[in-house]
Amino acid sequence: MWWTRLKALIVKELLALLRDPKARLILVGPPLVQLLVFSYAATLDVTNIDLVVLDRDAGAASRELVQRLEGAPDFRRVVPVESEAALAAAIDRQEAIAAISIGPTFSRDIAAGVPAKVQVILDGRRSNASQIVAGYISRIIQGLGAEIAVSGRAPPPVDVVARNWFNPNLIYQWFMVPNLVASIALLIGLIVTALSIARERELGTFDQLMVSPLRTHEILIGKVIPPMLVGTVHLTLYVLAAVVVFGVPLRGSIGLLYGSALFYLLSVAGLGLFISALAATQQQAILGAFLLLVPATLLSGFATPIENMPAWLQPVTIVNPLRYFLVIVRGVFLKDLPVAEVVAQTLPLALIAAAALMSAAWLFRRRLE
Amino acid sequence: MAEPVVRIENVTMRFGPQAPALRGVSCVVEGGITGLVGPDGAGKTTLIRLMTGLLLPDEGRLSVLGLDTRGDMAPVQAAIGYMPQRFGLYEDLSVAENLDLYADLRGLASSERAEVFERLLSFTDLRRFTGRLAGRLSGGMKQKLGLACALLTKPRLLLLDEPSVGVDPVSRRDLWAMVRELAGDGIGVLWSTAYLDEAEACDRVLLLNAGELLFSGPPADLTRQVDGRVFRLTGVGRGRRAVLAEVLGGRGIVDGVIQGEAIRLVVAEGAQERDAAITEARSRAGVGAEVRPTPPRFEDAFIDMLGGGPGGRSQLAEASPMRAAGGDEAVIEARGLTKRFGDFTAADDISFSIPRGQIFGLLGPNGAGKSTTFKMLCGLLKPTSGEGRVAGFDLRRESAEARNQLGYMAQKFSLYGDLSVDQNLAFFAGAYGLAGPRRRERIALMKEVFALSPQSGISAKDLPLGFKQRLALACAVMHDPAALFLDEPTSGVDPVTRREFWTHINGLVEKGVTVLVTTHFMDEAEYCDRIALIYRGRAIALGSPDALRASVACPERPDPTMEDAFIALIERSRLVEAA
Numbered sequence: 021m022w023w024t025r026l027k028a029l030i031v032k033e034l035l036a037l038l039r040d041p042k043a044r045l046i047l048v049g050p051p052l053v054q055l056l057v058f059s060y061a062a063t064l065d066v067t068n069i070d071l072v073v074l075d076r077d078a079g080a081a082s083r084e085l086v087q088r089l090e091g092a093p094d095f096r097r098v099v100p101v102e103s104e105a106a107l108a109a110a111i112d113r114q115e116a117i118a119a120i121s122i123g124p125t126f127s128r129d130i131a132a133g134v135p136a137k138v139q140v141i142l143d144g145r146r147s148n149a150s151q152i153v154a155g156y157i158s159r160i161i162q163g164l165g166a167e168i169a170v171s172g173r174a175p176p177p178v179d180v181v182a183r184n185w186f187n188p189n190l191i192y193q194w195f196m197v198p199n200l201v202a203s204i205a206l207l208i209g210l211i212v213t214a215l216s217i218a219r220e221r222e223l224g225t226f227d228q229l230m231v232s233p234l235r236t237h238e239i240l241i242g243k244v245i246p247p248m249l250v251g252t253v254h255l256t257l258y259v260l261a262a263v264v265v266f267g268v269p270l271r272g273s274i275g276l277l278y279g280s281a282l283f284y285l286l287s288v289a290g291l292g293l294f295i296s297a298l299a300a301t302q303q304q305a306i307l308g309a310f311l312l313l314v315p316a317t318l319l320s321g322f323a324t325p326i327e328n329m330p331a332w333l334q335p336v337t338i339v340n341p342l343r344y345f346l347v348i349v350r351g352v353f354l355k356d357l358p359v360a361e362v363v364a365q366t367l368p369l370a371l372i373a374a375a376a377l378m379s380a381a382w383l384f385r386r387r388l389e
Numbered sequence: 390m391a392e393p394v395v396r397i398e399n400v401t402m403r404f405g406p407q408a409p410a411l412r413g414v415s416c417v418v419e420g421g422i423t424g425l426v427g428p429d430g431a432g433k434t435t436l437i438r439l440m441t442g443l444l445l446p447d448e449g450r451l452s453v454l455g456l457d458t459r460g461d462m463a464p465v466q467a468a469i470g471y472m473p474q475r476f477g478l479y480e481d482l483s484v485a486e487n488l489d490l491y492a493d494l495r496g497l498a499s500s501e502r503a504e505v506f507e508r509l510l511s512f513t514d515l516r517r518f519t520g521r522l523a524g525r526l527s528g529g530m531k532q533k534l535g536l537a538c539a540l541l542t543k544p545r546l547l548l549l550d551e552p553s554v555g556v557d558p559v560s561r562r563d564l565w566a567m568v569r570e571l572a573g574d575g576i577g578v579l580w581s582t583a584y585l586d587e588a589e590a591c592d593r594v595l596l597l598n599a600g601e602l603l604f605s606g607p608p609a610d611l612t613r614q615v616d617g618r619v620f621r622l623t624g625v626g627r628g629r630r631a632v633l634a635e636v637l638g639g640r641g642i643v644d645g646v647i648q649g650e651a652i653r654l655v656v657a658e659g660a661q662e663r664d665a666a667i668t669e670a671r672s673r674a675g676v677g678a679e680v681r682p683t684p685p686r687f688e689d690a691f692i693d694m695l696g697g698g699p700g701g702r703s704q705l706a707e708a709s710p711m712r713a714a715g716g717d718e719a720v721i722e723a724r725g726l727t728k729r730f731g732d733f734t735a736a737d738d739i740s741f742s743i744p745r746g747q748i749f750g751l752l753g754p755n756g757a758g759k760s761t762t763f764k765m766l767c768g769l770l771k772p773t774s775g776e777g778r779v780a781g782f783d784l785r786r787e788s789a790e791a792r793n794q795l796g797y798m799a800q801k802f803s804l805y806g807d808l809s810v811d812q813n814l815a816f817f818a819g820a821y822g823l824a825g826p827r828r829r830e831r832i833a834l835m836k837e838v839f840a841l842s843p844q845s846g847i848s849a850k851d852l853p854l855g856f857k858q859r860l861a862l863a864c865a866v867m868h869d870p871a872a873l874f875l876d877e878p879t880s881g882v883d884p885v886t887r888r889e890f891w892t893h894i895n896g897l898v899e900k901g902v903t904v905l906v907t908t909h910f911m912d913e914a915e916y917c918d919r920i921a922l923i924y925r926g927r928a929i930a931l932g933s934p935d936a937l938r939a940s941v942a943c944p945e946r947p948d949p950t951m952e953d954a955f956i957a958l959i960e961r962s963r964l965v966e967a968a
Contacts, residue, residue, distance in 0.1 A: 028820050
């Protein structure tokens with residue numbers, strides 16, 4: 021009996037979602053845009069760097085340095101300038117993000133075995149990018165220094181050899197696409213659930229539902245399962261895109277991923293239901309969903325590590341389901357996350373799901389008073 | 390004769406691929422009150438928007454105040470007062486601020502404002518509420534404020550699009566009196582309405598149905614067409630529903646509706662036909678039945694013009710099992726139902742009980758508490774104190790059992806618009822726990838009874854209004870409930886569809902189903918066995934329609950209408966409270 025009722029509700033929810041052109045648009049549009057924008061456009065890598073060089077030395081060593089800069093793949097143009105003023109102007113007008121000034125004694129100092137100096141000027145207005153550029157430049161200069169030291173008479177210096185585990189070539193998409201698997205499920209799960217009750221309220225079908233023998237908990241379950249199914253479909257499509265299109269290695273257990281995704285989607289649907297119980301109209305529901313979505317994404321470690329956030333802000337992330345699921349997705353994709361760690365991240369998800377669903381149910385009942 | 394205010398020549402208007410919203414309409418609007426009458430979707434709003442110049446016709450032409458709407462309408466628009474269905478009041482502004490805003494928009498000079506506001510506020514009786522937010526006004530007061538805003542600069546043509554929707558009879562009468570006064574000042578007023586009884590009070594009527602102009606002229610001209618063909622069949626008492634169903638099946642009967650204890654009949658033309666029909670009706674009604682002629686109404690003529698009502702057979706009722714007369718226990722019962730929101734009492738100690746096989750009506754002005762009472766009785770609201778019972782189950786403690794016994798149909802046909810007819814039926818069957826052969830059987834029956842099969846794949850939102858109504862009723866009675874809750878079930882529906890609906894309800898009631906209905910339509914109240922009139926949270930009167938009417942009869946009004954009774958009872962209650 022209860023299963024007949026619940027099944028009817030779930031089928032109805034899915035049909036309402038798939039037959040409504042606007043709802044279909046929500047299911048297809050944002051996920052596609054998000055996948056394209058985040059994996060191709062919103063890259064954190066710094067490439068196509070423009071550089072100016074003021075070479076007042078023009079010796080063998082300085083020419084070698086300039087050639088190495090020109091040869092580096094991330095530098096697009098290395099433009100020589102003739103004066104300090106021209107160098108300053110290039111930075112001012114943002115024609116270059118960094119400038120290198122080589123003093124007149126550079127080659128001579130190297131030949132004499134005296135420490136040689138190079139000045140690097142960076143555009144602090146683009147602080148993030150210029151930090152990364154500074155890293156590139158100093159790596160090139162260090163490489164040059166090391167070779168000169170080996171070829172010369174000086175004792176061999178410490179040779180640093182960096183190896184990037186899990187993502188040897190630091191491919192940006194390997195980092196980003198697994199993140200998107202988690203965030204797309206949040207986006208879709210939240211919006212679909214938030215809209216479901218609000219839509220019924222707006223259309224007047226909600227009362228019809230409430231006078232039917234469907235019990236409150238059945239309605240809530242019936243409202244939570246369809247968004248979870250939809251979320252699972254999106255998650256699966258994104259996992260497939262990650263593996264097939266972007267070639268991200270899937271090193272861990274897919275079973276663990278789906279097992280924890282169940283709790284993740286449950287917690288997301290719980291939050292969506294909470295918004296839905298509060299909102300009187302679909303507009304309010306969408307607004308509420310985004311009010312939650314944006315901080316949840318920023319405070320999840322999606323783009324910036326939680327450890328970098330101020331100490332007072334870090335506790336806020338504890339209630340953010342995305343935070344835990346990001347660890348799981350990244351772990352399962354790139355490093356075969358062990359079961360114990362998956363469980364440790366899934367437990368908080370289960371707690372959030374329980375809390376969100378219970379408060380949604382409470383709010384839902386209270387609004388009937 | 391002077392040029393009419395509006396001249397419409399052969400206007401056709403299409404939106405999308407459906408049937409045209411207006412088809413070859415030609416008519417004129419002159420001074421006085423012109424009623425634009427017709428059911429929802431007849432094309433009333435389209436015609437009004439054409440007159441404002443907001444829309445241009447696909448074919449034909451309109452001239453308003455002597456100017457073609459295809460030309461420069463600016464000078465004409467300044468002379469038109471237009472009140473759309475949902476007048477653009479700013480709900481977060483006060484009454485005075487709304488007036489100020491519209492005075493600005495209309496370019497009313499500030500020197501004139503004080504005088505104009507003064508006149509309009511006293512005219513609309515809103516002076517006491519100038520500081521109140523528009524969003525917190527009642528439906529009737531909002532309409533009055535909307536009217537005041539439309540009258541800021543004295544128009545020569547006033548277009549009112551369904552000003553009486555959602556307005557209770559008391560406010561409706563006020564509004565009507567105000568408009569009548571304006572028409573006396575020489576303003577041409579166009580009043581659109583789905584209530585046919587309003588048409589009778591107009592000077593002239595334009596009757597629209599499905600985009601076609603069926604009639605244009607003084608309402609009496611139309612009513613005259615059924616002169617001498619309208620009768621009241623009295624002395625049928627409790628069995629009147631069964632008698633009506635039988636009588637409607639007889640030859641020569643064009644239309645029939647229930648009016649309290651009596652039945653109103655319209656018979657076919659021709660003396661022979663008429664006499665035969667009356668004799669047959671009297672013999673079906675049994676001993677003690679009397680047939681007397683009665684003055685015709687606009688609606689009688691309208692139905693006659695459309696070729697008669699839908700007949701009296703309800704396949705739905707025929708297919709429903711007779712409910713066993715399980716004792717005298719009430720099927721729906723309210724015991725001291727009280728609901729408080731903060732310190733506001735929306736419903737105060739309301740008690741009544743509805744025995745099996747009766748129709749009980751809840752009537753009352755907007756915001757009086759009839760919706761609150763209704764919602765408490767079907768489990769949508771928890772009472773602060775008191776209890777509601779359906780089919781013997783306490784709504785609070787045994788809510789699921791109670792809800793299994795009730796069917797619910799709301800004003801806006803709460804169907805899932807994006808789901809097809811079949812999918813809606815399947816959902817409601819499932820929600821009421823129907824499975825297996827019983828489910829197939831019930832769904833098949835509903836589709837057969839309501840002739841829904843040809844539409845089964847169409848999304849509910851794309852159905853014509855009449856079919857939406859059928860589908861909503863099908864969903865509400867799919868599980869064969871003991872009690873039916875109808876919340877303004879036929880507002881905005883054309884009279885023919887409304888009759889069809891009541892035929893089904895009457896048939897079900899004959900089979901022992903119990904019905905609770907809220908309504909604004911006074912003629913719908915006539916279908917009830919008993920009525921509770923709710924005012925300011927209390928049930929101020931309770932009794933049969935005939936008894937309520939009789940209670941307000943006086944020498945100068947020996948045969949009051951339901952609306953007269955409604956207004957008189959409310960006024961009486963106001964006086965008692967004031968004393």
